[in-house]
Amino acid sequence: MKYFNDLADFSNEEIQALITLAARLDTNPEPEALRGKVLSLLFLSPSLRTLASFQAAMTRLGGGSFVISPEMSIHGIESRPGIVMDGAAAEHIREAIPVIASYGDAIGIRAFAERKNIDADMQENEFTSLTDLIDTPYINMESAMNHPCQSLADWKTLDDLNVPANGGKFVLSWAYHPRALPLAVPAATLHMAAKRGMDVTVLRPEGFELPQALMQKAISAAEAAGGSVTETDQRSEAMQGAHIIYAKSWSSTHHYGNKINDQKLREQHLDWCVDEPWFANAKDDCRFMHCLPVRRGVVVADEILDGPRSVVIAEARNRMLAQMAVLHQMLGGAS
Amino acid sequence: MKYFNDLADFSNEEIQALITLAARLDTNPEPEALRGKVLSLLFLSPSLRTLASFQAAMTRLGGGSFVISPEMSIHGIESRPGIVMDGAAAEHIREAIPVIASYGDAIGIRAFAERKNIDADMQENEFTSLTDLIDTPYINMESAMNHPCQSLADWKTLDDLNVPANGGKFVLSWAYHPRALPLAVPAATLHMAAKRGMDVTVLRPEGFELPQALMQKAISAAEAAGGSVTETDQRSEAMQGAHIIYAKSWSSTHHYGNKINDQKLREQHLDWCVDEPWFANAKDDCRFMHCLPVRRGVVVADEILDGPRSVVIAEARNRMLAQMAVLHQMLGGAS
């Protein structure tokens, strides 16, 4: 495995093999698998789970990592091509990225969407501008429109819960949040559930439709796997018989990059906070998923997070295990 | 060992076994003992020695660690129960702590006293609110009123110096400092010396008495071990025949949480700076201890820190060794 950039690059069998490996590494540790191997970790966007879980993953496999982030060492890094660097920035990504990559056997890169222009973000212009600079194996630790590590972990969580693939009903629901957040997690989650073969419903208010290209990618994945993708703004209809509700806030795609109009629209939907009444016609044991961090009392009620429906901590722990499997395959641990 | 939270949880024999193990790991390294094991390090309060010594300890035992601190990744973490999180904080401790803990085989947590209400701090309300959220083995890296890693290291330092347990005279002295500092180190040090069976004198000006519950805990520990605990504001009386003076500044307990009144009181005691005349009637080889960091010329004179009485660097190095012993026992290194 040279890149781990998008679940779509892997067959369902390959994904199942990664999940099986992740589970095996949990019960049968391999602290010699990656001895002396180094993972470079470049955080151009902030992180808690990703920062911690990748470092822990490398240690558990006998290797190590180092972290570079703008707060630490690369203030004002320049990314514009052809620029005369007579301002604040002392280094250009064209040097920084290859150098950081050269110290590792692989590199993880996190760079959120710019959220100015949806087409630029859909084309992953920024992330691609970074990975184009290197030959090293790399891992997408969240880009403008993808978060494959989260999705692999979530797939494992669904397996751990014995949620059926074909016939399983998965609701991806928008939720209120005071800020306009990136589309990476909803985009990756929608595709993951569809690729797993589930019947996926995107539940969102008008103005928060996901981009057509993302919907189409998910529909194709669902068709290949025996699932389906629909969307609605009707909560009760969406939740009917649901095995899973995966909540996440995201930007309005009607007002992408326009904070003021986005905010006006989202503030009409303060009631999109997942609480027990949402589950009225769901499966009795319908579970609540979220990638974290999550705002209590805003995105989801305490009663859900603190009750038996929530599997958010298990999801977060599966981040580490899923990444251990990816690193094990990528860096050549004996299998 | 599931928790390392308070020396009082361990018998003197158990403590001696840890110190023996610490010394053995110093001379006979075990770089395979904890291979592939991970220590999560959560610093809600700043650190130098603790930050460095825990990372070094895990590496020396063949494992690794990762560090999470507010400066890095968890700006404005929320801790109030039942809050609607529509402000700056993006994550609640109820998610953050279990997730961080889930990536490690054990977690170290540092959270200083709030220093608003002495009863809340004496009850360790904040630290307990964190450890109540997890099942993972944990280590107290300094809480409101405890610092067991410092105390275990200091006990080892006393052993290294051949200071007698029964019959050894230990002076814990308040010293001037421009800021109102936490009670954690004096509380832990008082109890440690008493539990070791020493004759302990708390030397402090009026207004800086340690809380009665701490005094009583120390008196009980001393009685069980054949030692004693007294307090005085008379320097010469306290230092008579002393083997050790352990200096530390702390808040006025009369004006706890009231910075202005605390400052008025402490500024009457600018002369509480340990210098050579303090040792006039102490043992000839009476040693100076301090947990560091220490303000030169304020808490203690250069002549003491730079002279043969000071053992502060040895104390700090024993932090690493003591923690290696704790980690070795906690994480199941072969013994």
Place this chain on the structure above:
Amino acid sequence: MKYFNDLADFSNEEIQALITLAARLDTNPEPEALRGKVLSLLFLSPSLRTLASFQAAMTRLGGGSFVISPEMSIHGIESRPGIVMDGAAAEHIREAIPVIASYGDAIGIRAFAERKNIDADMQENEFTSLTDLIDTPYINMESAMNHPCQSLADWKTLDDLNVPANGGKFVLSWAYHPRALPLAVPAATLHMAAKRGMDVTVLRPEGFELPQALMQKAISAAEAAGGSVTETDQRSEAMQGAHIIYAKSWSSTHHYGNKINDQKLREQHLDWCVDEPWFANAKDDCRFMHCLPVRRGVVVADEILDGPRSVVIAEARNRMLAQMAVLHQMLGGAS
């Protein structure tokens, strides 16, 4: 090896042995060589390559490291002797440095020049004030006037490129930069190329002459190795037949510590930006070297950095390999 502070402390044979070891560790990893060994990394000045490459180096050899920097844990550390510490600083280097060193088997220290007084900087007053406090083996990770890790890496890069030692022509050229930068890299580079036996030309405008003591040290090294050292402000004369141009900006030595006068002078030389015309009478395959970070369009044109002349990424990767060799010798890896 107890210290790695200056290439001048080592014979050319010792340096070649380190470079041979560096190359061997690249092709034949030794992930057990330094198992359980710890490198303390103290950054009193900022870093990207040094920060990343030392951490990666220790991991590749089976050990580990920890990082201490002012941003993290040691705000306002005091260094003045005899000071009464009643201000902001809570810790003095006389405690901090020995403690940090005590947790490692060796310590790397980075402390840039103060750039107030050139004599103080030439005498390495600050760096020496730190290393005088410790007995631990140490590595100079850049001091006021030296950067031996960069020089060892650069020497290896020259070997990798088959640039001749005797008879090879090396141009160290000043370049424009909006800020007055330290002399450490030009000082170390000049000496390295001279010690390698090359014919070295220092190309710089008037006012940017390197200090006489540095020139004399290089001349002595060149004489011993069969090389030469000259200086000029004539670009075409300097570049005649050059195998290598190593560009770097540095402070005016005429106006050292005087930012305003330095700036007036350097702004007369905005045209000192290395581009293809500089190479008119150089060897056809003359290469461009720089320690990074480098400002594009200011120090060097994009056409050079993005073209076949540039070896800056290889130089940066050699930092890690050179440091692995130093650490392997210093910390007793089996050879």
